Amino acid sequence: MPDLPILLVAVVVIALIFDFTNGAHDSANAIATIVSTKVLSPMTAVLMAGALNLFGAxxxxxxxxxxxxGIIRPELVTGSQCLVLAALLGAIFWNLLTWYLGLPSSSSHALIGGLIGSGIAFGGWSAPSYDSICSKVLIPLFLSPVAGFVSGYLLMVLLSWMVVRASPGRVNFLFKKLQILSSAFMATSHGLNDAQKTMGIITLALFSFHQIPEMTVPFWVKLSCALAMGIGTASGGWKIVKTMGHKIFKLEPIHGFAAETAAAAVISGASALGAPISTTHIISTTVIGVGASKRLSAVRWGVAGRLVVAWVLTIPASAIVAALCYWALEMVGLAA
Structure with a gap:
């Protein structure tokens, strides 16, 4: 059996790698619309998003x-130092696969699926905290995309009514300026929700190794996760930017402003409630809602359907991979 502190260091490093891939995978959430509408250059957009993700964390x-x-019962985790490691491996695998395919799936649900899968592999079907998963994961999983669609649709209808008498040139000029603010709001809310997920997983690992007495996030964990998320965001995820910014709906500045503002409001509300929702789900459905407000045919529903398939598969797929990783670690004598 390896020295436990060394194994803990490995878990923390892998968690920060996951945080980096999360930032790179989800960079599109904050910058896709502002890049596709040519409000900011890609370089400027990713630097701004990276800095504000850092702040939001x-x-x-x-x-x-x-x-x-709230996903796996903490008293169970103290019995296995490799449970968190297996969960991370499952989540990273799904992140990289969907990143390669250009699918904006949920890094959040990949992590949750990884925890569920490795927890069941170690402790059986009683390991997950089903009440918390239902109230904080599954219900938001279904309601948050609906909230994103409805908020995007309604905000776009309101904005269209407000500028109905303005010239297209004046509208574009105004919302190019406003979209910088909405993109900044979106990037901050992304850091607020997504960076905390890795903070939670590292804190869980520290608790399982008896390095902290209770589930309280240390400052150094906040700092390291914030930095990893910010650097990952700055590295960009250009396949996903292309999908989000061009393939779902042809965006103009007013559409980008509506989508980002609606998405950031939903994400910030969920973060205040402690719900680890998918920022990818929200920005995707607000973009669809904004497009649908113009006309249903404006949305490329085939692409939207592919996104839904990725969302549905994320938790079970990452759970299966995480369970396989745990059993593999167990076979080589690393799982206790």
Whole structure:
């Protein structure tokens, strides 16, 4: 059996790699619309998004507590130091696969699926905290995309009514400026929700190794996760930017402003409630809602259908991979 502190270091490093891939995978959430509408250059957009993801990561810990103690029962995790490692491996595999395919699937649900799968592999079907999963994961999984679609649709209808008498040139000029603010709001809300998920997983690992007495996020964990998320975001995820910014609906500045503002509002509300929702789900459905407000045929529903398939598969697929990883670690004598 390897020295436990060394194994803990490995878990923390892999968790930060996951956080980096999360930032790179989900960079499109904050910058796709602002790049596709040519409000900012790709380089400027990713630098802004990276900095604001870093800032947003320090604004709360409610989501971190849900990930750390609301998916798998903490008292169970103290019996296996490799459970968290297997969960991360399952989540990273799904992140990289969908990143390669250019599918904006959910890094959040990949991590949750990984925890569920490795938890069941170690402790059986009683390991997950089903009540918390239902209230903080499954219900938001279904309701948050609906909220994104409806909020995007309604905000776009309201904005269209407000500018109905303005010239197209004036509207474009105004919303090119406003979209910088909406993109900044979106990037901050992304850091607020997504960076906390890795904070939760590292805190869970520290607790399982008896390095902390309770599930409280240390400052150094906040700082390291914020930095990893910011650097990952700055590295970009250009296949996903292309899907989000061009393939779902042809965006103009007013559409980008509506989609980002609606998405950021939904994400910020969920973060305040401690719900680890998918920022990818939200921005995708707000873009679809904005497009549908113009006319249903404006949305490329075939692409939207592919996104739904990826969403549905994420939790079970990452859970299966995580369970296989746990059993593999067990076979080579690393799982206790």
């Amino acid at each position: 320090f604004l709360g810990t409610s989501v971190a507590h849900t990930i750390g103690s």
